[in-house]
Every structure is written in C-alpha cells, then in structure tokens.
C-alpha cells in the first residue's frame with residue numbers, strides 16, 4: 378500500500394540497476410575542467426549523452442527546468458554540478474567533529490525532515506568538488522594547528538557522501554588521505570548501502586563509518602529515495618568486516634505512536650543480524666527530531682502529504698547561535714527518548730559507547 382514515504386518514480390529520478398544515482402542534468406564550472414576529475418566527469422557525461430551546461434559559479438546555477446518551485450526543487454535534486462571549492466575555511470561540526478570536510482553539498486534522498494531543506498536552502502542541487510588536493514592540504518593545516526591532539530573531520534555535514542561516491546571517488550580519497558594522518562580522523566554517516574568501492578580503502582582505522590538508522594515507521598514514512606533498513610544493515614556488516622570502526626546514528630528520534638516498541642524492535646534486529654566483528658568498537662549517536670519555522674514551511678511545500686508532526690505548541694523552543702533557534706521535544710519527552718534508547722543500547726550492546734544525545 379502506498380504511504381507518503383513511498384516515492385513516485387518521477388520524484389526519485391533516474392537510478393541505475395544497482396540503485397545508483399544517475400543525474401538528468403549536469404553543469405560544470407569552467408575551472409573544474411582544469412582538474413583531472415573534472416575533465417574525466419565531463420567526458421563521461423558527454424559520452425553518456427546527459428545534457429551538459431556550463432555555469433559561471435557553482436553557487437548560482439541557472440537553467441534547471443521547472444514551472445513551479447516544487448518542480449524546480451525536484452529537478453535540482455536530479456542535477457549534478459561539478460565545481461571547484463574556493464572557500465577553504467572549514468565550518469565547525471560539533472558535537473561529532475572539530476571540522477566539516479567539504480567534499481559535496483546536496484543529496485539525492487528525499488527525507489522529509491532533512492536539515493538540508495534549509496541548510497542548502499535555495500541550492501538543493503548536488504554539488505561535487507574536484508579540487509580535493511587543495512581541500513586535503515587545508516585539512517592538514519588544521520591538523521598541524523593542534524599538535525599532539527586528534528582532529529576529527531565530518532564528511533557528511535552537507536551531503537550523504539556514499540550516495541554520490543560512484544560519481545567522484547572523493548570519499549575513498551578522503552579515507553586514504555586520513556589513513557596517512559597520524560592525528561587526523563574522518564567520520565561520515567550514510568543512509569545508502571553502496572559501500573563496495575570503499576571496502577578495500579587503506580583506512581588504517583582512522584575513519585569511523587556510520588550508518589543512519591531508524592525505526593521502521595520513520596524509514597517508511599519519511600525517508601524516500603534512500604536504501605532500506607536491511608540494505609543498510611548488510612552494508613554495515615561489510616564495513617565492519619573491512620575493519621572500519623563502525624557507528625550508528627539514530628536520527629531523528631521521533632515520537633510516533635508506539636515509538637518505544639519501534640525503537641526496541643530496531644535495536645533487537647540490529648543485535649540479531651550484525652556481524653560479531655562490528656560490536657568490538659561500536660558507537661551510537663542519538664539525535665532527537667528538531668525543526669525550525671523556515672524548515673517547516675519548506676517541508677510542507679515540498680512534501681505536502683507528509684505525516685511529520687511539526688506542531689510548535691507541542692515542542693520546546695531551544696535558542697541557538699545568532700538568535701536562531703529550533704523546536705525540539707519538551708524536556709520530559711526528550712528525557713524519555715534518551716533513557717529508552719540508552720537503556721536498550723546498554724542491554725543489547727553492552728560494549729558500545731553512546732557518544733551523545735542531543
């Protein structure tokens with residue numbers, strides 16, 4: 378039976394037989410063609426007959442078709458923009474890392490609650506950067522600025538890097554770069570199962586590979602366009618067997634009817650099916666659902682049938698930086714979520730570490 382989370386073929390865009398993203402439109406910044414990866418991608422899409430246009434800046438791409446804002450949004454999510462990352466000042470990425478590693482922005486998924494709805498705002502297209510040597514050189518500078526300390530980089534702040542890895546190979550480059558850094562560590566999170574090209578990367582244990590998981594209800598209703606629970610779980614097993622430190626981010630923690638049983642069921646399935654190798658160094662990160670007023674209006678515009686509950690009256694307003702706050706669960710409800718998840722994780726994964734609840 379169809380639910381709001383089941384994606385119309387037209388919404389999902391083109392995928393290969395393996396479920397890999399295939400863009401409908403591709404834009405290049407002229408400068409990107411001066412890098413081997415840019416040139417390679419240009420030749421690839423020319424060969425495949427994907428319509429290519431040039432754009433003066435990856436920040437302002439004009440010409441993505443669509444009559445309405447929603448149509449433009451959907452088409453933008455099927456558009457690949459190949460550019461050069463000029464700003465080499467990395468954003469902070471608390472609480473999971475010191476810095477965000479900028480490899481890409483935008484995502485092919487259509488998770489209703491996704492913070493990218495506002496974070497990349499009017500530029501929801503998929504941007505990938507080809508000047509990785511410059512980006513890694515900057516990361517090295519940040520690592521050197523903290524001698525004797527571990528510096529962590531998060532590669533999934535503005536994108537799901539696994540979903541586009543078949544296009545650029547940048548994630549593997551980043552993993553191997555960080556494998557060579559004594560004091561550098563990489564982390565990223567994904568909702569996709571396309572991990573095979575990363576299994577032989579020389580990670581040296583310096584990359585924590587995390588999967589985003591959720592209760593069946595949340596995945597079914599709010600995560601169209603991503604890999605299913607079972608696929609993510611199988612991919613997590615492969616990643617653990619490849620020797621990566623593994624983690625799960627359970628986010629957004631969402632209070633649907635029967636949420637306690639739903640989250641218990643999810644963790645029990647995980648316990649039953651996860652390969653034993655994965656539990657040796659396992660982390661969990663817990664993030665409750667949150668939204669802003671701007672996000673709410675964009676979500677309702679883009680996914681008008683969504684069941685996502687965003688009633689400000691039922692939530693607590695949490696002030697953030699620069700006066701920009703968000704709506705989270707009221708203290709009591711947040712505590713219930715935290716206690717339930719932490720207790721179940723302790724019961725089922727006694728060696729695992731919960732890194733934070735936020």
Ligand code: SF4
Pocket residue numbers: 484485486487488491492493535536537568603
């Ligand atoms: Fe957003 Fe992650 Fe879903 Fe992509 S997979 S739409 S980044 S929540």
